Amino acid sequence: MELVNLRVKKQIKIAEDQFVLTLNSPSITKVAQAGQFITIKLNKNYDPLLPRPFSIHSVDRETGDFLIYYQVVGKTSKLMAELEPGDEITVLGPLGKGFNLELENSRALLIGGGLGQAPLRFLAEELQKKNNQIYMAIGARDQEGLKNILCFEESCQEINLATQDGSLGKEGLVTELLPQIIRDFNPKIIYTCGPLPMMAKVKELAAQEKIPCQVSLETTMACGIGVCLGCTCESTNSEIYPKVCTHGPVFWAQEVKLDG
Amino acid sequence: MGKVNLAVDIQGLRLDNPVLTASGTYGFGLEYSQIVEVCKLGAIVTKGLTLEPRKGNPGKRIFETPAGLLNSIGLENPGVESFIKDYLPQVKDLGPKIIANISGNTIEDYIELAERLGNQAGIAALEVNISCPNVKAGGMAFGISPQMAAQVTKAVRKSTTLPVLVKLSPNVTDITEIALAVEEAGADGVSLINTLLGMAIDINSQKPVLGNIVGGFSGPAVKPVALRAVWQVAQKVKIPVIGMGGISTWQDAVEFILAGATAIEVGTANFYNPQAPLEILAGIGNYCQERGVTAITDLIGLAWKER
Numbered sequence A: 001m002e003l004v005n006l007r008v009k010k011q012i013k014i015a016e017d018q019f020v021l022t023l024n025s026p027s028i029t030k031v032a033q034a035g036q037f038i039t040i041k042l043n044k045n046y047d048p049l050l051p052r053p054f055s056i057h058s059v060d061r062e063t064g065d066f067l068i069y070y071q072v073v074g075k076t077s078k079l080m081a082e083l084e085p086g087d088e089i090t091v092l093g094p095l096g097k098g099f100n101l102e103l104e105n106s107r108a109l110l111i112g113g114g115l116g117q118a119p120l121r122f123l124a125e126e127l128q129k130k131n132n133q134i135y136m137a138i139g140a141r142d143q144e145g146l147k148n149i150l151c152f153e154e155s156c157q158e159i160n161l162a163t164q165d166g167s168l169g170k171e172g173l174v175t176e177l178l179p180q181i182i183r184d185f186n187p188k189i190i191y192t193c194g195p196l197p198m199m200a201k202v203k204e205l206a207a208q209e210k211i212p213c214q215v216s217l218e219t220t221m222a223c224g225i226g227v228c229l230g231c232t233c234e235s236t237n238s239e240i241y242p243k244v245c246t247h248g249p250v251f252w253a254q255e256v257k258l259d260g
Numbered sequence B: 001m002g003k004v005n006l007a008v009d010i011q012g013l014r015l016d017n018p019v020l021t022a023s024g025t026y027g028f029g030l031e032y033s034q035i036v037e038v039c040k041l042g043a044i045v046t047k048g049l050t051l052e053p054r055k056g057n058p059g060k061r062i063f064e065t066p067a068g069l070l071n072s073i074g075l076e077n078p079g080v081e082s083f084i085k086d087y088l089p090q091v092k093d094l095g096p097k098i099i100a101n102i103s104g105n106t107i108e109d110y111i112e113l114a115e116r117l118g119n120q121a122g123i124a125a126l127e128v129n130i131s132c133p134n135v136k137a138g139g140m141a142f143g144i145s146p147q148m149a150a151q152v153t154k155a156v157r158k159s160t161t162l163p164v165l166v167k168l169s170p171n172v173t174d175i176t177e178i179a180l181a182v183e184e185a186g187a188d189g190v191s192l193i194n195t196l197l198g199m200a201i202d203i204n205s206q207k208p209v210l211g212n213i214v215g216g217f218s219g220p221a222v223k224p225v226a227l228r229a230v231w232q233v234a235q236k237v238k239i240p241v242i243g244m245g246g247i248s249t250w251q252d253a254v255e256f257i258l259a260g261a262t263a264i265e266v267g268t269a270n271f272y273n274p275q276a277p278l279e280i281l282a283g284i285g286n287y288c289q290e291r292g293v294t295a296i297t298d299l300i301g302l303a304w305k306e307r
């Protein structure tokens, strides 16, 4: 973990209100694990006040580049959209506990909903290095939400899409595709990141099929490093409220409650 | 010109400099020690400790508002025994003096906490929290009545030889009344302010945002209120005042010292600028140097002292 000022290397608009930001830090990319995140504070202004957490979308360990895939939803992300190459931002990271990467020569199913796709690219790239076959299922509200899917082509063997308005892929929720995919592909592990109801459904299906499942959670954060004790979720097996920034953001699905 | 003397003395609690980190915003110092030179701090105030472990409040615990932060952590902490056994051995090697912040439901709780921590090597002082807005029993209940505040202070004072600081709530009609009561009861210093009681409502769900409904409000937005409280209290009491509330820059810190604070604590600012305490320390030093002030103590209360 380090606290550094980094200059924006590149920013690409992917779709309406969606961007991919390129930053460079050889020391961060060297140690970053799939599923980990960084926090970004744009300037010294007091509104927005706190740094915001963003997953590491992908890393290039040769150049030291790493990517953030984000959506404009509020104060900080709106200002991020205006960043230009050379602008300086403050980054803390890498933070948190990433995905379990023990799987080798096997089959993994990755399920992303909306911007929950963000950490799955890094995950797919790491799983591919271990000679795994990767099946991807992505859901979004409409086709605008699926404009970044090309980034999964190299690492994934198959990509299935669903949109709620039917503008691309199957019309409906991505979870409706899962029973069939699980039957055909027989994954040894399932990873998911996205809206809580989606992850809850994935957890339920994985449990039915007795497939280990990891979920990546989001909460509001203040410190990002386990100090403020503000970023809690609910545990299924302990009285203590786990902290998403240090115990997560990735958890085994059966460890945490996903009912909101 | 010579070096500025930044050391301060709070009734026997000698600190190399007046920049401390506030309870609940620095854990036990271990996390930030990975990215900040914590050894340079004047002192670290621990997360609020209770007799038994506390799991804190359910539901959403933090929410940002313009230039402010609402929190309803609910004093989550591992309990005093675990602190002493599992954390203190490492914490006391960080370098700065360690001030243990304590919270109880009853006077007996405070006494037991003071006794447990009072004989631990590595604890330099106690900061008695009688102002937590996030727990139902105790906490703030002691902080809003001068009689009860005095009772707690007296009881802790009798139970330890360590310097006793009492942390005051701003959620009262007249904070100087409470400050005078705890001074009279034997406090060595007062810390102020704790968070202001606040809330936010989610306009989509049309329900309060925080799981606990109300929470403690901190950050730059509260600074004028905190500064006013320090200004008022420092003119009334003879014991040192430790000022906090929204301090983010050295300029903020200098304002608090001029208002009468002997030392300051940096809280919420750690979250958005982990280097804030050290930047403040350097800035205070430069400010003194530029103005020919040889000791930081010469600045205390200058805004109201007759010159």
Ligand SMILES: Cc1cc2nc3c(=O)[nH]c(=O)nc-3n(C[C@H](O)[C@H](O)[C@H](O)COP(=O)(O)OP(=O)(O)OC[C@H]3O[C@@H](n4cnc5c(N)ncnc54)[C@H](O)[C@@H]3O)c2cc1C
Residues within 6 Å of the ligand: A037, A048, A052, A053, A054, A055, A056, A068, A069, A070, A071, A072, A073, A074, A075, A076, A077, A078, A115, A118, A119, A217, A218, A219, A220, A221, A249, B200, B201, B202, B203, B204
């Ligand atoms: C571990 C982790 C990883 C993440 N990774 C990514 C990622 O890779 N990409 C990504 O895009 N995001 C990611 N996120 C989410 C991201 O952190 C948030 O989108 C970001 O913090 C938003 O900040 P903001 O300042 O832009 O929005 P804010 O201004 O903080 O607003 C946030 C939302 O709250 C709403 N809101 C504010 N006040 C109220 C109110 N009173 N009532 C109702 N609603 C209100 C706003 O309208 C907005 O929708 C991640 C989060 C976590 C915890």
Ligand SMILES: Cc1cc2nc3c(=O)[nH]c(=O)nc-3n(C[C@H](O)[C@H](O)[C@H](O)COP(=O)(O)O)c2cc1C
Residues within 6 Å of the ligand: A228, A230, B022, B023, B024, B025, B047, B048, B049, B069, B071, B073, B075, B101, B129, B132, B167, B193, B194, B195, B216, B217, B218, B219, B220, B222, B244, B245, B246, B247, B265, B266, B267, B268, B269
């Ligand atoms: C997340 C959080 C947790 C806190 N926990 C405690 C605590 O355990 N005990 C205490 O006395 N004060 C606690 N406080 C109050 C701070 O120590 C400080 O008094 C207050 O936040 C005002 O200072 P600031 O605006 O610089 O943060 C907490 C504040 C925050 C933001």
Ligand code: FES
Residues within 6 Å of the ligand: A220, A221, A222, A223, A224, A225, A226, A227, A228, A229, A230, A231, A243, A244, A245, A246
């Ligand atoms: S964000 Fe502070 S503990 Fe997780």
